[in-house]
Amino acid sequence: MRVALFVPCYIDQFYPQVAVASLELLEKLGCEVVVPKDQTCCGQPMANSGFASSTGGCDANFTTNFDGFDYIVGPSGSCVLHLKEHHPSQKIRSSVYEICEFLTDILKVSSLTAKFPHRVGLHQSCHGQRFLRLSSMSERNEKPFSKLQDLLGLVQGIEVFLPKREDECCGFGGTFCVSEEAVSVKMGLDRIKEHDANAIEFIIGADTSCLMHMEGILRRQGSNVQVKHIVEILNYD
Amino acid sequence: MVQKTMSSRDQILGKIEPLEPVQYPGAFTKASEGFDFMASLAVVGARVVSPSELEELFPGRRRFDKTMDGLSLADVEVLEIDGEFGVAENGAIWLTEEAMPHRVAPFICQHLVINVTEIVPTMHAAYARLGGVKSGFGLFLAGPSKTADIEQSLVVGAHGARSLTIVIRS
Amino acid sequence: MISHADASEIFISDSERTDWHDETLWFVRAKRDKVSKVLPEWEDLREHASQIKDHTLANLGEYLRAFEAKAQANGIHVHWAADAAEHNAIVHGIIASQSSKVLVKSKSMLTEECHLNDYLASKGIEVVDTDLGERIVQFRNEVPSHIVLPAIHLKKEDVGETFHQHLGTPKGNKDPQFLTEAARQHLRGHFLASEVAITGVNFAVAETGEFVVCTNEGNADMGAHLAKVHIACMGIEKIIPKREDLAVFLRLLARSATGQLITTYSSHFHLPREGQEVHIVFLDNGRTRQLADSKYKNSLKCIRCAACFNTCPVYRRSGGHSYHQPVAGPIGSILAPNVDKKANVDLPFASTLCGSCSNVCPVKINIHEQLWFWRQDLMSAGLAPAVKTVGMKMMAFVLANPVIYRLGGAFLRRFSGLLNNRLNPWYKQREMPVAPKDSFQEWYKKR
Structure with missing residues (x-):
């Protein structure tokens, strides 16, 4: 299966290991992975700040890079959601997948070779959870499910813990993290406190932006807790 | 004044364009059943007693009496009135003004006693039973008056009756 | 601001x-x-309520006219206010014919929207808010911080001090039970004396011309049933088509609001009490503009x-x-x-x-x-702000141009330490990410 790997700009620049793990994992699972080299950004930072009218250049560049692929896969729920909801091309909107969604729904992965003998706290990022429906929501009257937990169930030795409020937002929120700095940090601190209560070693999730925010707070606290994207775990031998 | 009000009416109605039609969904048909009226009464803070227990509890209570006016009711300690029916899903009881000395009666007395003989499962069944409007005033009443406006601490007896006692009579 | x-x-x-x-x-x-999960039909109920409201909004003019005709036939006076100023003037006009200079009001966010209390005060009329939370914030010259729990920003110590100042409760007493009782006694006097009561409206039924007011305290009813004049203020969007629709909304309202099965009192006002005047004031105040915008x-x-x-x-x-x-x-x-x-x-x-x-x-x-x-x-x-517009346009430009993006990214990683300063809101309470030597694309090129 031919797959185009979508590497969001901030992952490309600051979290290349997430893109490396995505590439390796998809290849391990038998995909032919193409990495369009001139890709940049999905346009979400501008759009969520009220400047969707300025994303034409990003949209066009995305189309140039990803035209013709049936599967465009990226390790960031939020960026993928933006493309699904707002990219002008219908073909792009219907071809783009968040990586856990792709592993579960398209590749239907049922076994992995990964081992990760650690206590991890799972952060459910809102856009992946509530809009891409990667897992059920605590506020809905619906049957519980979680694509993330199903995938982590294939990893040997891992112990997965949810915080007390299992799906509260971490407070990243794009430019919210700087325009509403006080609330953003308070929300992050509260999430971390609940994860800490489970004596976890890692906070993991499917959205690097949330993890970047919580990592910033953890490092300022001098905490030993690290953050990892879920693909880094799924690809960990 | 009247002139201006008239023109605002026409102005407001004039600004409302009919939107793309949306079908009225009809009656709700997916209501579950099997609700426990007694359990709901407990949740809303009403106590249930037998007729003989009521005699012991409130020997000097006042019964429904059309001659009472609103203000004199302020001195009534315990008032007993008849409810039309109870709703199992939420412990609410439908009352109409015909069964009250005055509309303010169930609110202004210190303690309220309601006789209930019939129970319907849900609010859907309740409105189906009510049909059209037959009273000038009616209400669903569930439990005693309450508030949690100070630190979310539940306090019973805000402005209305301090307690609600239900007697189920056949 | x-x-x-x-x-x-x-x-x-x-x-x-x-x-x-x-x-x-x-x-x-x-x-x-918890209460929503007890009902297997919860999500269907939400969908049903949503469809009733969509249908109503699509035919709002028709339902308003139907409600008005029914209500008038029931002996209720109906008024229409294009904006807050007109709303307040209408309410004042009704009150002016009464001798009383004090009136009781139960919770109505709409009258907050219109700043009715301030307006009436300027006309020499005192409004006594009777919802406990609203009375507390009114004493403090504040506004509600929550539409259902108006005083949720306050601790019991704050309320104790406020009641000490305004109701003469003992200093230091902060017991919610005691403070609520003090408010009960204080407000009971106002209920018994007021000639005019103002309430909000939760639902107005086009089919019957009745309106429903929901409270837990019983303050709307205490006011409305004792007053000679009852004024109910409502936004034009509070209309629902049929009486049976109330079943859907009353099931959802309290469960969604506070996790209660239903509010203590759900009062259906249909005809005025003998000798009583009932007025309904419909308010637009931008609602028709909102209705006309599909977004x-x-x-x-x-x-x-x-x-x-x-x-x-x-x-x-x-x-x-x-x-x-x-x-x-x-x-x-x-x-x-x-x-x-x-x-x-x-x-x-x-x-x-x-x-x-x-x-x-x-x-x-x-x-x-x-x-x-x-x-x-x-x-x-x-x-x-100009700086945001410029920033966003620059960002859009950089991200639309792969070459500039690559140069900018390399620069940012090389000099990311420069961002560790107090002008950077991120850095105030968070560390910046550690910049890797190579971007993913640089690594991939070498692979």
């Missing part, structure tokens, strides 16, 4: 109180979750349960007053810009777009999407 972000920073500076506020409202949300008309489905407040992680940690509007929270943030874009430009940004609001909403308002639409409309209207 202080922006949401700045007001929040002040609110959060008392972290103990912020934690208390957050925990208390989360507890309310948890109660809502925002949905917000008029709101039944004011405040479930979106309680679930909102931003509201819980910033308090209602940071929204500087009578209706705070997520729903307030999509209602307020319709009335005044410039004054409320910050509100649609007071959200992470987490989407929990839309999923608790009992009438399925797409709140998070409307927040996003408002962001676009407000920025397109030129209401962004």
